[in-house]
Amino acid sequence: MTDTVTTSGKTSSGERLADWFDGRLGLHTLGRRYLRKVFPDHWSFLLGEICLYSFVVLVLTGVYLTLFFHPSMNEVTYHGGYVPLNGIRMSEAYASTLDISFDVRGGLLIRQIHHWAALIFLAAMLTHMMRHFFTGSFRKPREVNWVFGWTLLLLGMFEGLFGYSLPDDLLSGTGLRFVDGVLLSVPVVGTYLSFFLFGGEFPGHDIVSRFYSLHVLLIPGIMAALVVAHLILVVYHKHTQFGGPGKTERNVVGTPFLPVYLAKAGGFLFLVSGVITLVAAVATVNPVWAYGPYRADQVSTGAQPDWYLGFAEGLVRVMPGWEIDVAGHTLVLGVLIPVVVFPLLLVAIGVYPFVEARFTGDRREHHLLDRPRNRPVRTAIGAAWISVYLILLAGGGNDIVATRLHLSINSVTWAVRVSLFVVPVLVFTVTRRLCLGLRQRDRELVAHGRATGVITRLPHGEYVEAHRPLGPAELHTLTEHEHRDRSDHRDLQPADAQPAVGGSGVPAGQEDPQP
Numbered sequence: 166m167t168d169t170v171t172t173s174g175k176t177s178s179g180e181r182l183a184d185w186f187d188g189r190l191g192l193h194t195l196g197r198r199y200l201r202k203v204f205p206d207h208w209s210f211l212l213g214e215i216c217l218y219s220f221v222v223l224v225l226t227g228v229y230l231t232l233f234f235h236p237s238m239n240e241v242t243y244h245g246g247y248v249p250l251n252g253i254r255m256s257e258a259y260a261s262t263l264d265i266s267f268d269v270r271g272g273l274l275i276r277q278i279h280h281w282a283a284l285i286f287l288a289a290m291l292t293h294m295m296r297h298f299f300t301g302s303f304r305k306p307r308e309v310n311w312v313f314g315w316t317l318l319l320l321g322m323f324e325g326l327f328g329y330s331l332p333d334d335l336l337s338g339t340g341l342r343f344v345d346g347v348l349l350s351v352p353v354v355g356t357y358l359s360f361f362l363f364g365g366e367f368p369g370h371d372i373v374s375r376f377y378s379l380h381v382l383l384i385p386g387i388m389a390a391l392v393v394a395h396l397i398l399v400v401y402h403k404h405t406q407f408g409g410p411g412k413t414e415r416n417v418v419g420t421p422f423l424p425v426y427l428a429k430a431g432g433f434l435f436l437v438s439g440v441i442t443l444v445a446a447v448a449t450v451n452p453v454w455a456y457g458p459y460r461a462d463q464v465s466t467g468a469q470p471d472w473y474l475g476f477a478e479g480l481v482r483v484m485p486g487w488e489i490d491v492a493g494h495t496l497v498l499g500v501l502i503p504v505v506v507f508p509l510l511l512v513a514i515g516v517y518p519f520v521e522a523r524f525t526g527d528r529r530e531h532h533l534l535d536r537p538r539n540r541p542v543r544t545a546i547g548a549a550w551i552s553v554y555l556i557l558l559a560g561g562g563n564d565i566v567a568t569r570l571h572l573s574i575n576s577v578t579w580a581v582r583v584s585l586f587v588v589p590v591l592v593f594t595v596t597r598r599l600c601l602g603l604r605q606r607d608r609e610l611v612a613h614g615r616a617t618g619v620i621t622r623l624p625h626g627e628y629v630e631a632h633r634p635l636g637p638a639e640l641h642t643l644t645e646h647e648h649r650d651r652s653d654h655r656d657l658q659p660a661d662a663q664p665a666v667g668g669s670g671v672p673a674g675q676e677d678p679q680p
Contacts, residue, residue: 204426205406205419209300212293214430218437219286220392226279227381233269235261236377238333238370247454255333255458258373262332262453277445283325284450285441287473290318294514298547300534302405303518304527310398315515317391320384322473327380329451329471333373336451338459339468341368343478350500352491368461407534408645410638414532469562477507479560483581513550538607539646541600548596549589556584607643610635 176184204210237257243250245260246267265272294314297303303311326344330337345367348359364371403417412418420426456465470478480503487498521543522528537544559566560581567574614632622628635643 199400200421200423202400202422203404203417203419204422205404205417207407209296210404211433212289212296214433215289215437216286216293217392217396218434219282219289219441220388221434222282222438222441223279223286224385224389226275226282227385229275230265230272230279231381233261233265233272234258234331234377236331236374238368238373250454250457253458256373258331258333259453259458262334266454274442274445277448277450278442280329280450281445281448282441283321283328284471284473287318287321287325290314290321291473294318295547295551298514298517299537299540299544300405300407301531301540301543302534304531305522306402306530307398307405308518308522310395310402311518312515313391313395313398315511317388317395318514319511320388320391324380324384324388325471326474327376327384330376331373331380332451332453333459334453335456335459335463335465336453336468338368338461339464340470341372342461342464343470343481346500347481347504350497350504352494352496352501368459403532405532405534407536408642408649410641412533414530414649417532467565467568469565472558475561476510476554476557477503477561479557479563479581480506482563483557483560483578483585510550510553533645533649535646538600538603541597541604544600545593545597549593552589552592553585556581556588560585611640611643 235257239257240254241257241260243253243255243260243263245251245263247263250263262276265276267273294311297311297314326340330341345359345363348362349355351358359367362372362375363369364375404419406412406417406419409418420429469475481500484499484503489496489498560578563574563577563581566572567577570577614634617631617633619631620628621631
């Protein structure tokens with residue numbers, strides 16, 4: 166005996182294909198769970214999207230450039246579209262860069278887009294991390310994601326260094342000479358490190374091909390994996406949000422991923438790509454033809470690294486040229502001390518979540534963001550770190566500052582040295598006092614309301630200004646952090662004990678039923 170199943174109509178090919186994939190990959194279940202995930206609305210969340218979209222632009226333009234670039238230091242005689250350098254001996258790397266710029270259709274625009282996207286990518290990453298820092302979103306359970314983002318920033322800096330060293334022009338060669346000096350300053354093993362990196366005496370014959378492998382294969386692969394892991398953790402932990410009416414540690418208030426957020430994200434992708442392309446079309450960056458090919462006996466005037474490594478050069482420029490002899494070895498402290506301080510400034514960012522948790526004893530989960538004024542010490546520390554970075558960035562261009570402002574370069578250098586120890590302390594103190602003042606103003610608003618500008622004379626002759634009480638929404642925004650600070654640890658149960666938010670990002674019990 167057999168059963169016969171009748172259907173009122175045939176299924177479409179699209180439905181059959183969807184059923185085929187769902188039976189093997191579970192796409193329908195995943196879609197129902199995550200496509201309705203809620204994303205909060207706030208302009209600061211766009212900083213992370215700028216990072217992601219500029220990274221996409223970098224990958225696409227980088228693939229195009231690899232089709233025409235020759236990572237070789239073999240010498241050739243140039244005969245190409247840039248007439249002033251015809252007949253000049255140069256490396257294949259530099260010659261191919263000139264060909265991309267002048268002979269490949271659209272090559273110069275793609276080069277410029279690639280370089281500008283790198284600058285914007287790193288700027289967006291640093292700003293994105295500072296947003297997380299000042300709002301406290303790095304706290305439990307997001308410490309690992311903070312470390313992922315910090316690692317991306319660190320890798321991006323070195324990826325940029327390797328990238329602008331590839332053309333083998335006079336500017337990038339000057340930067341590599343700086344790298345060689347840093348390696349040589351390392352006690353005992355410095356010479357070996359230099360020979361290992363450059364394949365012999367500087368500049369050697371292998372550095373471009375080695376940097377090329379790192380730049381187009383190893384580091385981008387690691388960064389892509391970290392980006393995926395970063396996004397997975399964002400989905401897993403759910404988005405943070407600023408406090409407000411209806412917003413708690415247990416829910417997310419915003420718009421669903423599909424269709425609202427997806428439409429916004431798609432439009433923003435084209436907007437970011439369009440702005441990068443526009444900037445690349447009208448603003449020249451890294452005109453390698455103006456510098457000429459690298460020669461070890463020459464150096465370009467006004468040589469400056471890209472902004473994200475300017476503070477590293479500033480450390481070396483403002484450091485006195487001290488040298489000492491220890492056990493028969495000469496230690497060049499003028500370079501060695503900056504080599505030690507440089508990673509310490511970066512490590513301070515990476516380990517901060519763990520340091521704050523240790524000193525505050527805070528082991529709770531946090532899904533609501535802080536207003537920076539409500540955490541005066543943390544905000545002051547972040548502002549002081551930024552001041553150190555900006556001072557060293559100015560120190561890295563002390564020759565340019567002295568030339569443009571008609572000052573003595575020694576005066577500029579000493580000003581940077583003094584500022585490096587004085588300004589961060591002043592910035593910390595002033596920022597902390599500003600935060601405390603803003604908190605006090607918030608308390609007065611809560612207690613007395615907002616001034617209306619209406620002056621009333623009392624019967625006994627006193628003049629007073631009328632105040633309008635704050636609405637419930639404003640009162641909640643200004644006071645909710647105090648309620649959170651007073652809450653006991655037991656008020657917030659661990660996420661694995663009682664999940665308060667479903668996979669779709671809405672409170673438990675309000676999700677779509679699962680099949």
